[in-house]
Amino acid sequence: MIQSIRLEMRQSYAFVARNFNLVKRYWGWEVVWLAYSIANSLSVTFIGAGAGEITGETQIDTDFLITYLLIGTLVWRFLASIFNNISEMIAWERWEGTIEYTFMAPVRRINQMLGQTIFAIVYSFLFTVIIGVVVAAFFDLDFSDADLVSATMILLVGSVSFVGIGVVASILPLLYPERGAQMTNIVQAFFLLVSGIYYPISVLPKWLQYLAKISPATYVLEGMRAALLPGTVDAAPTSFVWPLLLMGLIMLPLGMYLFQRAERYTKRTGKLKRNG
Amino acid sequence: MIGTDTPALVVENIVKRFNVASEPWWRKLTRSKNETNGTNGLSRNVGQENGHNQNGGTNNGTPRAKRGKQIVTAVDHVSFEVERREIFGVLGPNGSGKSTLIRVLSTLLLPDEGTVTVFGLDVDKQSMQVKRLINRVSVDAAFFKKLSPKENLLYGARLYGVSGAEANIKAQEILKRLGLRENSYTEPMEEMSRGMQQKVAIARAFLTQPILLLLDEPTTGLDPRSKLEVQSFVRELRDVHDATILITTHDMYEADVLCDRIAILDDGKIVALGTPAELKQRANRNGHEPTLEDVFMQLTGKELVEKEDLSDFEPDKVLS
Ligand SMILES: Nc1ncnc2c1ncn2[C@@H]1O[C@H](COP(=O)(O)OP(=O)(O)OP(=O)(O)O)[C@@H](O)[C@H]1O
Ligand SMILES: [Mg+2]
Numbered sequence: 001m002i003q004s005i006r007l008e009m010r011q012s013y014a015f016v017a018r019n020f021n022l023v024k025r026y027w028g029w030e031v032v033w034l035a036y037s038i039a040n041s042l043s044v045t046f047i048g049a050g051a052g053e054i055t056g057e058t059q060i061d062t063d064f065l066i067t068y069l070l071i072g073t074l075v076w077r078f079l080a081s082i083f084n085n086i087s088e089m090i091a092w093e094r095w096e097g098t099i100e101y102t103f104m105a106p107v108r109r110i111n112q113m114l115g116q117t118i119f120a121i122v123y124s125f126l127f128t129v130i131i132g133v134v135v136a137a138f139f140d141l142d143f144s145d146a147d148l149v150s151a152t153m154i155l156l157v158g159s160v161s162f163v164g165i166g167v168v169a170s171i172l173p174l175l176y177p178e179r180g181a182q183m184t185n186i187v188q189a190f191f192l193l194v195s196g197i198y199y200p201i202s203v204l205p206k207w208l209q210y211l212a213k214i215s216p217a218t219y220v221l222e223g224m225r226a227a228l229l230p231g232t233v234d235a236a237p238t239s240f241v242w243p244l245l246l247m248g249l250i251m252l253p254l255g256m257y258l259f260q261r262a263e264r265y266t267k268r269t270g271k272l273k274r275n276g
Numbered sequence: 277m278i279g280t281d282t283p284a285l286v287v288e289n290i291v292k293r294f295n296v297a298s299e300p301w302w303r304k305l306t307r308s309k310n311e312t313n314g315t316n317g318l319s320r321n322v323g324q325e326n327g328h329n330q331n332g333g334t335n336n337g338t339p340r341a342k343r344g345k346q347i348v349t350a351v352d353h354v355s356f357e358v359e360r361r362e363i364f365g366v367l368g369p370n371g372s373g374k375s376t377l378i379r380v381l382s383t384l385l386l387p388d389e390g391t392v393t394v395f396g397l398d399v400d401k402q403s404m405q406v407k408r409l410i411n412r413v414s415v416d417a418a419f420f421k422k423l424s425p426k427e428n429l430l431y432g433a434r435l436y437g438v439s440g441a442e443a444n445i446k447a448q449e450i451l452k453r454l455g456l457r458e459n460s461y462t463e464p465m466e467e468m469s470r471g472m473q474q475k476v477a478i479a480r481a482f483l484t485q486p487i488l489l490l491l492d493e494p495t496t497g498l499d500p501r502s503k504l505e506v507q508s509f510v511r512e513l514r515d516v517h518d519a520t521i522l523i524t525t526h527d528m529y530e531a532d533v534l535c536d537r538i539a540i541l542d543d544g545k546i547v548a549l550g551t552p553a554e555l556k557q558r559a560n561r562n563g564h565e566p567t568l569e570d571v572f573m574q575l576t577g578k579e580l581v582e583k584e585d586l587s588d589f590e591p592d593k594v595l596s
Contacts, residue, residue: 007437014434025422099417105435106407
């Protein structure tokens with residue numbers, strides 16, 4: 001029993017170690033990506049700083065607006081990074097050609113996902129903290145009222161459903177060797193649009209608001225704003241934990257189930273790889 | 277757990293078909309009539325979507341191809357058994373189904389018909405247990421190119437539950453024997469030659485101590501010395517570690533000296549099976565002792581040759 005838990009932990013760790021090695025070896029690319037992300041987040045945040053000049057209103061609380069947008073961009077960076085790391089899990093291996101070796105190994109998919117998830121959360125967290133520190137340095141913001149404990153909890157619970165969504169999206173590169181990886185970008189764009197990252201969802205047309213209700217990112221955002229910007233949201237931050245927990249409990253097993261179906265399909269049709 | 281009298285591998289009536297894109301309709305139209313009777317090597321084992329003898333959508337039980345697709349039968353009712361501690365060779369021309377067969381054995385492809393058992397375990401229903409017992413080396417030494425052999429091998433070994441420390445020691449041992457320079461061990465794989473990468477691929481499989489090792493052209497692209505080293509390694513795995521080995525190769529000499537028994541595949545079907553000596557006995561003697569190459573030439577690629585002969589025959593030229 002203990003033996004087999006150790007063995008399975010070693011398997012999950014294999015993915016964590018491999019991914020950190022990849023980050024190390026592709027460090028140049030990581031730096032570029034980080035710079036790009038910082039520029040991106042900064043430019044969004046500057047919209048808040050410029051709101052007064054853009055509208056000609058002098059009464060706008062720009063600090064509030066900046067913080068509002070900063071929370072949006074950071075939460076989005078974090079969730080998108082989790083999603084990317086998980087959904088690219090197959091695309092990477094297809095690209096390198098190693099997928100047959102990973103699928104041939106006696107590893108349960110759940111242990112593979114666990115390894116990928118641990119890596120994705122640690123990586124995305126560090127990544128987001130760096131962006132946050134750099135961007136915040138440009139402005140004079142006050143987070144003394146912030147409830148950081150609730151914020152962290154919401155972020156962690158919310159990432160579970162995003163892992164599930166990422167697992168579903170990772171099926172695309174499994175089924176479509178050539179274009180699958182690009183298709184996952186569409187999934188990401190959809191969540192960016194409906195989840196109220198930079199605006200309240202009430203400004204969206206009615207039909208998009210329905211979609212917003214089923215996006216876990218919506219609840220993560222609301223929860224984060226409730227925790228970090230007291231007074232913006234009526235509900236207590238913790239009230240957003242339950243819907244997120246529920247969505248995670250649905251998305252994760254669903255993702256695993258669909259993934260296993262897709263894996264069987266590729267093994268029946270010979271789509272895994274066909275060299276040699 | 278495993279009874280000692282179960283064979284290492286039992287392959288029963290395996291069939292594997294693929295749907296491949298067929299020629300688009302517009303090209304068929306633009307081709308002249310006498311050309312359409314299939315002159316390319318592929319069409320010999322292909323069930324055309326609207327080909328002859330396809331009534332009611334079946335061709336001796338072959339399912340009908342989807343629209344715009346045709347069915348290639350890569351492995352066609354193959355059966356054989358491999359005993360424990362046997363080195364079993366699979367020979368055959370390009371496209372005869374060797375790699376497909378190995379993929380079925382290694383759980384990477386699900387067969388359309390038939391069953392495979394590894395030490396009595398079904399490769400489909402008990403795939404997790406089977407995976408622990410096997411490993412496979414293939415011609416394409418696929419690795420994370422930016423990672424070093426060390427990083428790649430430790431990753432691979434951990435997937436099989438081998439600890440990083442243990443894998444590290446063993447990997448260096450194996451690579452040293454295969455003649456890999458020590459400083460390459462920690463440099464990115466992309467800087468290595470193909471043969472060197474192939475050696476790392478062999479190490480990846482040997483590290484996990486499989487009791488059934490599937491080798492798909494493991495020595496293709498290796499220099500003669502490394503080839504011999506791999507061969508002696510394979511023997512050692514059998515002699516010292518009691519491993520069973522299934523190997524494909526295009527090197528007839530290698531097959532002859534290494535294998536206890538050999539199956540020759542042609543067009544997805546087994547056309548001969550026996551010890552190298554038995555196979556050689558069957559070949560015609562053209563004044564010299566027959567080699568395995570003679571056997572190979574006589575038994576395989578017949579249809580291809582016949583078709584080529586036919587298409588070379590142009591009545592107009594003969595008449596003029
Ligand atoms: N994944 C796949 N999808 C579609 N067709 C495939 C696939 N894999 C193999 N085939 C087809 O099946 C047939 C057998 O291929 P296979 O790779 O098994 O041959 P092989 O004996 O290993 O040849 P080689 O000596 O060149 O390695 C070929 O016609 C090939 O095109
Ligand atoms: Mg092959």
